[in-house]
Amino acid sequence: xxxxxxxxxxxxxxxxxxxxxxxxxxxxxxxxxxxxxxxxxxxxxxxxxxxxxxxxxxxxxxxxxxxxxxxxxxxxxxxxxxxxxxxxxxxxxxxxxxxxxxxxxxxxxxxxxxxxxxxxxxxxxxxxxxxxxxxxxxxxxxxxxxxxxxxxxxxxxxxxxxxxxxxxxxxxxxxxxxxxxxxxxxxxxxxxxxxxxxxxxxxxxxxxxxxxxxxxxxxxxxxxxxxxxxxxxxxxxxxxxxxxxxxxxxxxxxxxxxxxxxxxxxxxxxxxxxxxxxxxxxxxxxxxxxxxxxxxx
Numbered sequence: 001x002x003x004x005x006x007x008x009x010x011x012x013x014x015x016x017x018x019x020x021x022x023x024x025x026x027x028x029x030x031x032x033x034x035x036x037x038x039x040x041x042x043x044x045x046x047x048x049x050x051x052x053x054x055x056x057x058x059x060x061x062x063x064x065x066x067x068x069x070x071x072x073x074x075x076x077x078x079x080x081x082x083x084x085x086x087x088x089x090x091x092x093x094x095x096x097x098x099x100x101x102x103x104x105x106x107x108x109x110x111x112x113x114x115x116x117x118x119x120x121x122x123x124x125x126x127x128x129x130x131x132x133x134x135x136x137x138x139x140x141x142x143x144x145x146x147x148x149x150x151x152x153x154x155x156x157x158x159x160x161x162x163x164x165x166x167x168x169x170x171x172x173x174x175x176x177x178x179x180x181x182x183x184x185x186x187x188x189x190x191x192x193x194x195x196x197x198x199x200x201x202x203x204x205x206x207x208x209x210x211x212x213x214x215x216x217x218x219x220x221x222x223x224x225x226x227x228x229x230x231x232x233x234x235x236x237x238x239x240x241x242x243x244x245x246x247x248x249x250x251x252x253x254x255x256x257x258x259x260x261x262x263x264x265x266x267x268x269x270x271x272x273x274x275x276x277x278x279x280x281x282x283x284x285x286x287x288x289x290x291x292x293x294x295x296x297x
Contacts, residue, residue, distance in 0.1 A: 009173060012196070012204045012250035014258075014285070018292065020251040021285045022060070022232040033062030034231035037090035037118075039111045040097040040220070041072030042127070048072075048098020048220040050079050055224025055275040056094065057082070059255070060282060061231050065090055067115075069108060072098070091234035092121045093137075094227030097220045099127025121237050121245065123227045124185075125219070130154065132183055138237060140186040140230075140245045141179075142223055145169050148179055148189060155182060177203055186245040188226070190219055194253040198242040204250040208257025212264045217271030218256075225278060226252035255281050 024033050036056050041049025049072035053064055057080055066076045066083045076083055093115045099108060104127060112128050116135045124132055125142045129151055132139055143151060145165040152175075153162040168175040169191075176189040180197040189195040192214075194206040229248040230237065237244045259277040263269045 009203045009205060012206045012254055014254070014288070016247070017251040017254040018285050018288045020229065020233070020247055021282055021289060023286050023289070024060075024062075028062070030062035031089075033060070034092070034228070034234065035063045035065060035088070035090045036061050036227050036231040037065045037067060037093045037115060037120075038227065039068050039093065039095045039108075039115050039128075040099065040125075040223070041068050041076070042099050042105075042108065043069065043071050044100065044103075045098035046072035046075045047217060048126075050075050051217045051220040051271050051275060052094055052097050052224035052227070053080050053083055054272065055221040055278060056228040056231075057224075058275055058278040058282075059225045059228035060279075061228045067111060069105070069111075090118070090120060090231070092123070092227060092230035092237075093118065094123045094125070094223050096125040096128025096131075097223050101127045101130045121230045121234065123223055123230060125223045132185060135185075138186075138241065138245055139183075140188055140226065140249050141183070142188045142190060142219065142226065142249075144190045144219065145172070148175060148187075152179060152182070173197070173203060173205065177201065186242050186249055188222075188249040188253065190222070194250070194257075196246050196249045196253070198246045200242065202243065202246060204246060206250050206253040206257065208254050209260035210264045210266075212267070212269050213257065213260040213274070215268075215270060218260075218274060221259075221271050221274045221278075222252060222256045224275070225255050255285075 119136045145168045149165045173195045176187045176195040176197040180187045196204040258281045263273040263277040
């Protein structure tokens with residue numbers, strides 16, 4: 001554990017992630033296993049919806065309600081016919097991936113606002129980051145450096161207070177912590193080293209996965225993994241708040257990185273490869289979880 005400016009920064013690893021994978025029991029059903037609502041994708045970027053839903057399904061939820069625009073909905077159902085396109089109760093939301101806040105149709109805005117007003121925990125990405133202030137539930141945002149710079153610039157009093165992506169890249173942990181305090185959310189700042197911060201000041205880093213993870217759609221896969229973890233840990237989030245969100249965010253980043261390692265095996269990968277490797281990572285974590293329980297660790 002490192003200490004930076006009086007704040008403890010902890011590296012999140014396999015042993016930590018092991019405790020945050022939910023395994024269904026004999027009495028489980030599709031509702032008790034967690035239902036994830038998804039509003040992602042657009043006419044321009046329908047693949048983002050497919051990748052997020054694919055990753056969430058492979059991380060382990062009982063049901064996914066995809067409630068995005070018609071074109072990405074068609075692509076999602078073609079790839080994952082078990083996804084449900086009807087509204088209903090959910091335990092968590094994944095919103096904003098594959099959307100552009102600067103060119104957002106009114107129908108998409110209505111869908112996003114409905115999710116934000118639901119009161120359940122949310123993963124907010126990309127084209128919904130500008131709407132974080134209207135969320136009624138606990139939020140974890142998943143920006144990259146440029147997106148975080150945009151969020152902070154929108155909140156700055158004048159141009160002199162604005163920060164650039166390059167400045168964030170120079171000290172990502174500190175800027176993630178600042179954003180967490182500013183917006184009152186958990187921040188997962190994407191990068192080769194992922195930085196997770198909560199409003200109270202707690203911080204984690206996750207260094208996992210090959211450089212091949214820097215590929216189009218990789219962040220959409222990460223969002224799906226995280227959305228699934230929120231949906232399967234809804235009760236823990238109620239009691240644990242942002243500290244629980246941070247643990248789940250760090251676990252998602254670790255699972256994403258390990259899935260990238262297994263999919264790559266030293267060579268190039270695409271985003272769908274990462275998603276398809278997730279079940280093996282989850283399986284290994286569950287095996288470690290059972291081993292730890294047997295040994296009393």
